[in-house]
Amino acid sequence: MKPSSCNLCGGRDQHLMARLHGRDLLRCGGCGMRWYDPTPTKAELKSLYAAQEYVAAEYFSLEDDLQTNHYQHMLQAAETASRRFPGGSVLEIGPGVGHFLEFCSTRGLRVEAIEFSQPLAQAIREKFGCAVLEEPIEECGLPDGSFQVVAAFDLLEHVRDPMALLREIWRVLAPDGLLFLSTVSTDNVLDRVGMLLHRAGVSGPLAKLHPPYHLYYFNKLAIKRYIEQSGFAIEALVQENYDSRKATSSLPARLFLDGVYSLHNMSGDKTNFYVTCRKQAPS
Numbered sequence: 001m002k003p004s005s006c007n008l009c010g011g012r013d014q015h016l017m018a019r020l021h022g023r024d025l026l027r028c029g030g031c032g033m034r035w036y037d038p039t040p041t042k043a044e045l046k047s048l049y050a051a052q053e054y055v056a057a058e059y060f061s062l063e064d065d066l067q068t069n070h071y072q073h074m075l076q077a078a079e080t081a082s083r084r085f086p087g088g089s090v091l092e093i094g095p096g097v098g099h100f101l102e103f104c105s106t107r108g109l110r111v112e113a114i115e116f117s118q119p120l121a122q123a124i125r126e127k128f129g130c131a132v133l134e135e136p137i138e139e140c141g142l143p144d145g146s147f148q149v150v151a152a153f154d155l156l157e158h159v160r161d162p163m164a165l166l167r168e169i170w171r172v173l174a175p176d177g178l179l180f181l182s183t184v185s186t187d188n189v190l191d192r193v194g195m196l197l198h199r200a201g202v203s204g205p206l207a208k209l210h211p212p213y214h215l216y217y218f219n220k221l222a223i224k225r226y227i228e229q230s231g232f233a234i235e236a237l238v239q240e241n242y243d244s245r246k247a248t249s250s251l252p253a254r255l256f257l258d259g260v261y262s263l264h265n266m267s268g269d270k271t272n273f274y275v276t277c278r279k280q281a282p283s
């Protein structure tokens with residue numbers, strides 16, 4: 001079988017890290033990117049995201065989410081967007097239940113969305129009365145430079161081709177437009193503990209850190225290369241831990257996570273990236 005090449009560096013020097021959820025988790029020897037092989041087809045992803053268990057996941061629940069650092073980042077992004085582009089147009093890809101769209105629309109920004117999950121797309125349409133496309137952005141045919149802001153929170157790890165996605169976002173953004181994105185990071189203690197346990201024969205934690213719908217995993221150097229190779233300048237890159245209340249409902253597991261997070265606070269390497277990117281003119 002022909003080996004798949006790395007989505008970031010094109011390298012074919014790849015190593016099998018583990019077999020999880022029925023797929024191979026590969027690591028690129030060139031840049032450290034990880035991905036699941038084979039990549040699920042578009043039809044497989046459509047069916048995964050239409051499933052009730054995905055739509056009803058705790059992940060999307062509103063109640064205490066507004067207290068998490070994730071939502072604070074969304075709020076700050078909406079404030080930056082409305083300050084930089086008053087009344088401007090915002091496209092969010094993967095809005096989930098629509099917190100960021102709400103933050104934007106209440107600040108006078110015009111909102112549109114792309115949501116791959118049909119039930120979530122319908123709910124967003126009804127809530128905001130806005131256009132919601134349901135295809136990957138590369139297939140939507142959006143005009144050049146049609147948005148001042150694009151948001152892609154927790155999206156990059158879910159798509160079949162992160163580089164194609166970023167290049168298409170660059171194309172649909174106006175000059176100096178902003179992209180707010182977040183994604184997972186593999187540069188942290190939790191990841192190293194998961195790998196050690198896996199080598200010792202305990203694969204559960206590594207499988208939880210690499211869920212089947214996260215197709216790609218980024219380290220700090222890789223996320224920077226992705227952003228710069230797709231034509232953006234990085235305005236800000238911060239690292240945050242995934243909120244332990246959202247990660248697990250088990251108290252002992254949460255205490256364990258909080259312990260690991262205190263190590264993260266010392267090292268500065270955490271579980272997620274939040275990046276503000278600005279569209280640059282081609283050099």
Ligand SMILES: [Zn+2]
Binds near residue numbers: 011028032
């Ligand atoms: Zn690579």
